[in-house]
Amino acid sequence: MKKFWILLTLALPVSALAAHDVRLPLDWVTLPEDADPNAPADKAVVGLYDTALVLERIFDLNAAVLDGLPEVSPESKEAARNHPRPKDWTPWHLEVFSTDLAVTGRGLIGVLTVKGTAAVQAFWRKQGVKPITKPAGLNDERDEFGTGAELALGTSDTPTEVAASIEPLIRAALAGGKIKDEKTFRASLVSTALDLHSIVQSLEANAGSQWWASGFRFELSVAASGKVSVFRSAGADVRFRLEWRRIMKAGKQAVSTPVMTSEVARFGENLKAFATALELDLEAISGNALEKKGFRAHTFRVGIGATASGSIGIGKDSASTFGHINFSRAAKKPVVYPHRKIAGEGSILLIQSRPSEKHLEFARANQIEVVEQVAYRVDRERMRKGLRKALRIGAFFAERGAVPQSKGWHIYEMKTGFDTSVVGDVGLAKLGGLAAFDIGFYNENF
Amino acid sequence: MDQIPVIGTDANGNPAQVEVPGPVYSSRLNTVLTSIQDSVIPVLNERDAAASERTTAQPWLLRTMAFGVGVNAEIGVGPITIGALPRTRLVFTNSTDPSLP
Numbered sequence: 001m002k003k004f005w006i007l008l009t010l011a012l013p014v015s016a017l018a019a020h021d022v023r024l025p026l027d028w029v030t031l032p033e034d035a036d037p038n039a040p041a042d043k044a045v046v047g048l049y050d051t052a053l054v055l056e057r058i059f060d061l062n063a064a065v066l067d068g069l070p071e072v073s074p075e076s077k078e079a080a081r082n083h084p085r086p087k088d089w090t091p092w093h094l095e096v097f098s099t100d101l102a103v104t105g106r107g108l109i110g111v112l113t114v115k116g117t118a119a120v121q122a123f124w125r126k127q128g129v130k131p132i133t134k135p136a137g138l139n140d141e142r143d144e145f146g147t148g149a150e151l152a153l154g155t156s157d158t159p160t161e162v163a164a165s166i167e168p169l170i171r172a173a174l175a176g177g178k179i180k181d182e183k184t185f186r187a188s189l190v191s192t193a194l195d196l197h198s199i200v201q202s203l204e205a206n207a208g209s210q211w212w213a214s215g216f217r218f219e220l221s222v223a224a225s226g227k228v229s230v231f232r233s234a235g236a237d238v239r240f241r242l243e244w245r246r247i248m249k250a251g252k253q254a255v256s257t258p259v260m261t262s263e264v265a266r267f268g269e270n271l272k273a274f275a276t277a278l279e280l281d282l283e284a285i286s287g288n289a290l291e292k293k294g295f296r297a298h299t300f301r302v303g304i305g306a307t308a309s310g311s312i313g314i315g316k317d318s319a320s321t322f323g324h325i326n327f328s329r330a331a332k333k334p335v336v337y338p339h340r341k342i343a344g345e346g347s348i349l350l351i352q353s354r355p356s357e358k359h360l361e362f363a364r365a366n367q368i369e370v371v372e373q374v375a376y377r378v379d380r381e382r383m384r385k386g387l388r389k390a391l392r393i394g395a396f397f398a399e400r401g402a403v404p405q406s407k408g409w410h411i412y413e414m415k416t417g418f419d420t421s422v423v424g425d426v427g428l429a430k431l432g433g434l435a436a437f438d439i440g441f442y443n444e445n446f
Numbered sequence: 447m448d449q450i451p452v453i454g455t456d457a458n459g460n461p462a463q464v465e466v467p468g469p470v471y472s473s474r475l476n477t478v479l480t481s482i483q484d485s486v487i488p489v490l491n492e493r494d495a496a497a498s499e500r501t502t503a504q505p506w507l508l509r510t511m512a513f514g515v516g517v518n519a520e521i522g523v524g525p526i527t528i529g530a531l532p533r534t535r536l537v538f539t540n541s542t543d544p545s546l547p
Contacts, residue, residue, distance in 0.1 A: 022451065054450070054451065057448070057450065057468065058450060061450065061468055061471055061472045061475070062475065064472065065472055065475045065476045065479060066479070068476060069479055069480060069483060070483070085494075086507070086541075088541045088542045088543045089540055089541065089542075090540060090541065090542045091487075091491070091540065092486075092487045092490040092491055092494070092538055092539070092540045093487070093538065093539065093540075094479075094483055094536055094537070094538055095510075095537050095538060095539045095544055095546070096535070096536070096537035096546060097479075097534060097535075097536055097537075098534050098535045098536075099532065099534065100532065100533050100534065102453040102454075103453075104453060104461040104463065105461065108451065108453065108461075108463045109451065109453070110450070110451030110452050110453035110463050110465075111450060111451065111452045111453065111471075111532040112453055112454065112532065112533050113452060113453065113454035113532065113533055114454065114533050115454055115455050116453070116454060116455060116461075118533075430461075431453060431454075431455065431461045432455070432459075432461065
């Protein structure tokens with residue numbers, strides 16, 4: 001008889017969980033405002049050691065399966081000899097394999113099946129092939145993105161190039177038949193894209209941080225009337241995703257001073273203040289002892305939301321999030337410890353479109369100011385504490401991935417997704433939730 | 447203990463965990479990866495060969511292909527069943543210096 005251990009995470013009490021129960025500490029997955037103060041004491045054994053064993057077992061099995069795959073059929077090598085190829089041509093082969101792990105609200109962790117949000121992603125490549133570029137975007141399927149189109153732009157593109165790049169998207173959207181007023185739509189989309197382009201161009205790197213904003217993503221909603229909005233609209237018929245990528249630190253680029261209207265300039269200033277604050281926060285928590293173990297955080301992606309008055313903060317849920325900012329830092333350079341004290345004053349906004357009364361009460365009880373009923377003003381020092389915790393949790397998984405699994409396939413990058421508390425704490429993104437931000441680690445021992 | 451925890455949502459949308467024996471997990475993953483690789487690579491090779499034999503200039507050359515894998519099979523007993531296979535993404539390339547998606 002096949003023997004399966006069945007654990008229904010919500011229906012069964014903790015005491016009924018099987019002996020093989022492997023769970024993460026609850027404070028890794030439960031945000032303080034969501035904790036149940038009346039819940040009975042958790043008697044289950046919370047074992048990071050057991051979790052580590054399970055993770056390493058999963059990775060071992062994956063490596064064994066990957067190593068067992070045949071490399072290339074002889075026919076393809078023959079074909080390579082008979083036909084002229086580009087210089088970098090090689091027979092078709094499997095280059096990247098990803099493993100997604102999920103976490104439930106009770107701290108159960110396991111391999112993710114088809115549905116749900118991944119808390120941890122491990123990207124594998126075969127040893128001997130030097131990673132040239134990271135597989136950014138492999139986890140895009142976690143994003144809730146409906147009908148629409150995606151366009152990547154460069155920060156150094158001219159306005160003419162931006163407008164020309166958008167034209168194919170305009171035609172594709174019009175061909176869908178959902179937009180009634182072509183003239184309004186065309187003018188509104190081009191105008192919005194150029195405004196965002198001006199804002200992105202005007203954001204300079206912060207000289208006091210190793211981190212810089214390396215990418216901006218905005219999700220635009222288009223109503224049937226053709227009017228384009230930067231902010232999410234529940235009834236939008238068509239959506240566009242525009243993404244700007246900055247390959248190198250902006251400080252090394254020639255940054256022009258674009259012409260902006262006062263409204264766009266104010267939005268840009270707020271976005272700049274938000275990005276600068278996070279750059280400094282990331283700088284403040286960098287250089288931790290965990291990096292001695294071979295993994296080094298190199299990317300940080302955060303969802304951005306805005307209040308009705310235009311203030312920018314972290315988007316806590318999908319309805320509040322209209323885009324993302326990616327921060328990067330060099331993965332191979334030595335750690336540069338800040339030589340001056342970084343200001344810890346101030347706060348950062350955490351934006352939630354429909355906050356529960358429980359969350360609001362929790363925020364007030366913890367001296368968190370609620371702004372415009374949708375934004376929590378979180379002290380920067382509290383946010384840094386949360387980010388430090390996120391790095392610790394991410395490093396736990398990264399360390400498991402750093403253990404050599406085989407002679408062939410190895411994990412060369414891992415990403416860990418997190419949700420954010422109204423008091424600045426963090427927890428792993430849960431199966432049915434959304435990652436407000438994620439941290440990427442390169443395996444520098446790959 | 448050689449059980450691999452697998453997490454998904456059950457028919458009611460609730461988070462659920464099922465543990466499967468390690469050999470079963472390996473066997474299923476191996477079946478999927480082998481079948482996909484055996485199906486995909488010959489087709490890509492044929493496409494390359496056909497493109498090379500054309501006399502007209504080819505403005506675009508296929509270099510990378512990504513597959514998201516999710517198989518609609520289920521495991522578990524009684525009312526609690528979830529997806530049987532890990533969600534994964536496979537990227538195939540014919541370049542030694544690929545630009546990965």
